[in-house]
Amino acid sequence: MNRTLYDLIGLLAAVLFILALKGLSSPKSARRGNLLGALGAFIATVTVFFYADPEYSLPLENLEWILGAIAVGTLIGAPAARKVQMTQMPQMVALFNGVGGGAAALVAIVEYIKLGESAKFAVVLAAVFTVVIGCISFSGSIVTFLKLQEIMTTRPVIFPAGRFVIAATLLSIFIVSGWVINSSGTSPLLILAGLSLLFGILFVLPVGGADVPIIISLLNAFTGLTVAASGYVLNSTLLIVAGTLVGASGTILTRLMAEAMGRSLFGTLFGAFTAKAQASSETGEERPVKSGSPEDVAILLNYARRVVIVPGFGLAVAQAQHTVREMADLLSAKGIEVAYGIHPVAGRMPGHMNVLLAEANVPYEQLVEMDEINPTFPQTDVALVIGANDVVNPAAKTSPGAPIYGMPILDVQQAGNIIFLKRSMRPGFAGIENELLYDPKTTLLFGDAKASLTKVVSALKTL
Amino acid sequence: MSEAMALLAIFTLAIFVGFEVVSKVSSTLHTPLMSGANAIHGIILVGAIIVASHSDPGLELWLSVIAIVLATINLVGGFIVTDRMLEMFKGKKKQLGEKA
Numbered sequence: 245m246n247r248t249l250y251d252l253i254g255l256l257a258a259v260l261f262i263l264a265l266k267g268l269s270s271p272k273s274a275r276r277g278n279l280l281g282a283l284g285a286f287i288a289t290v291t292v293f294f295y296a297d298p299e300y301s302l303p304l305e306n307l308e309w310i311l312g313a314i315a316v317g318t319l320i321g322a323p324a325a326r327k328v329q330m331t332q333m334p335q336m337v338a339l340f341n342g343v344g345g346g347a348a349a350l351v352a353i354v355e356y357i358k359l360g361e362s363a364k365f366a367v368v369l370a371a372v373f374t375v376v377i378g379c380i381s382f383s384g385s386i387v388t389f390l391k392l393q394e395i396m397t398t399r400p401v402i403f404p405a406g407r408f409v410i411a412a413t414l415l416s417i418f419i420v421s422g423w424v425i426n427s428s429g430t431s432p433l434l435i436l437a438g439l440s441l442l443f444g445i446l447f448v449l450p451v452g453g454a455d456v457p458i459i460i461s462l463l464n465a466f467t468g469l470t471v472a473a474s475g476y477v478l479n480s481t482l483l484i485v486a487g488t489l490v491g492a493s494g495t496i497l498t499r500l501m502a503e504a505m506g507r508s509l510f511g512t513l514f515g516a517f518t519a520k521a522q523a524s525s526e527t528g529e530e531r532p533v534k535s536g537s538p539e540d541v542a543i544l545l546n547y548a549r550r551v552v553i554v555p556g557f558g559l560a561v562a563q564a565q566h567t568v569r570e571m572a573d574l575l576s577a578k579g580i581e582v583a584y585g586i587h588p589v590a591g592r593m594p595g596h597m598n599v600l601l602a603e604a605n606v607p608y609e610q611l612v613e614m615d616e617i618n619p620t621f622p623q624t625d626v627a628l629v630i631g632a633n634d635v636v637n638p639a640a641k642t643s644p645g646a647p648i649y650g651m652p653i654l655d656v657q658q659a660g661n662i663i664f665l666k667r668s669m670r671p672g673f674a675g676i677e678n679e680l681l682y683d684p685k686t687t688l689l690f691g692d693a694k695a696s697l698t699k700v701v702s703a704l705k706t707l
Numbered sequence: 708m709s710e711a712m713a714l715l716a717i718f719t720l721a722i723f724v725g726f727e728v729v730s731k732v733s734s735t736l737h738t739p740l741m742s743g744a745n746a747i748h749g750i751i752l753v754g755a756i757i758v759a760s761h762s763d764p765g766l767e768l769w770l771s772v773i774a775i776v777l778a779t780i781n782l783v784g785g786f787i788v789t790d791r792m793l794e795m796f797k798g799k800k801k802q803l804g805e806k807a
Contacts (some may be wrong), residue, residue: 317779326739344781594737
């Protein structure tokens with residue numbers, strides 16, 4: 245295959261990627277968009293086997309290694325993507341993003357070793373950029389994965405003099421980068437990779453749980469940029485276009501997400517540098533709360549005319565989507581009006597809860613978005629909050645110091661009664677005390693959301 | 708125009724296209740869109756294959772082989788997981804159609 249044809253096919257793949265992103269921006273065309281993207285990737289990958297640079301010949305050298313590695317990657321990636329539960333999908337995306345960043349960094353390292361003394365300055369610069377950002381994206385994504393999987397704490401991890409350590413690491417990255425660019429050597433590059441991996445970890449550790457999706461989106465954009473830079477190193481237009489598209493759209497998406505959550509992007513990004521120990525305010529004194537039995541909850545629900553269910557991540561974790569639908573069906577059968585109030589960031593990411601409830605076949609028309617459901621809370625007899633906390637926390641409106649201050653919330657405090665199904669008094673993902681739990685209108689039912697709901701359902705059946 | 712300038716021009720134009728295509732997206736689609744974009748940067752697989760085909764046996768080849776494995780996981784896994792998410796949206800629309 246000659247270079248012109250190879251480049252033309254690359255251009256076709258790039259166009260398919262643009263159409264993919266365009267398609268993904270609208271619900272009607274989203275699935276087709278994704279398939280177009282997959283088609284583009286497939287075409288581009290197959291084509292690469294039929295073109296060799298002038299100084300090489302076909303078939304590609306190391307062909308058996310290449311095909312073997314693709315087979316291994318497919319055998320790991322495809323089953324992981326197929327089997328992952330929808331609740332754990334955000335961390336899966338984080339993990340996929342991380343390995344992509346790692347791949348880009350490795351490509352740049354190998355290419356750097358091959359470049360030697362004669363390389364152009366711009367190419368060396370692009371290689372160094374790819375190594376630094378790729379490594380940050382890799383290690384940072386691994387930490388977000390550990391946070392979302394709750395293998396490590398979801399609270400911001402802040403250690404003494406943390407910001408000085410981070411600043412020092414960043415400074416060393418700049419210094420070592422200069423060293424690598426000036427003197428071509430493999431060991432400085434590996435030191436640079438190590439420092440960048442460290443920075444990725446330090447950068448994500450102080451990020452609080454609620455901000456993690458924004459960080460995933462940001463690291464996604466980072467990986468896009470590294471792919472673009474490695475495209476420059478490899479002189480591949482396709483990689484430049486695809487990487488830049490992801491970098492640019494990822495940046496916009498990060499900003500949109502931050503807006504939907506009422507967060508400042510700047511604050512999230514530089515949280516690492518400005519984070520102060522604020523954990524002490526969360527301990528709080530023991531205050532009386534009103535907890536009830538499943539029967540109490542059933543009675544409250546049974547005599548309501550309108551019930552609004554506010555699902556949160558706790559519901560998804562307990563796999564209680566199906567039980568909650570059973571309860572909602574039971575209430576509807578008794579002539580009670582039921583609706584679900586969906587906060588834009590319910591779950592772990594914007595739109596995550598819609599995916600989860602759709603999986604449980606909850607009727608689409610019962611899912612009401614925040615702006616539409618909020619005016620109806622004064623006419624609501626019972627707001628049933630299941631495994632949600634931050635999205636109904638009035639602190640977002642009333643206490644300017646709270647990390648979630650400014651985030652729009654569901655106004656459940658205007659409902660006649662509030663029922664919280666919670667595992668414990670532990671604060672939500674963002675780690676902030678919720679005043680609503682102490683409200684006289686509030687009844688708490690402790691326990692696993694699914695177990696609690698099952699008991700409520702059987703109590704409802706006897707009423 | 709030199710080759711470097713041409714690549715710079717492509718880069719700049721791609722930034723604008725990237726901004727443009729996603730500027731108005733409802734929050735419902737943020738997660739699938741991020742996931743789809745995530746899959747697209749798995750195309751680094753192409754770069755990893757090129758590098759592997761130029762690698763000398765030893766450290767170089769090992770690093771490129773690992774790069775191919777990681778990139779394939781990103782690419783294949785990314786598109787599959789995005790499709791699974793979007794499949795659920797489709798189910799929802801069908802229900803809506805039945806009710807209407």
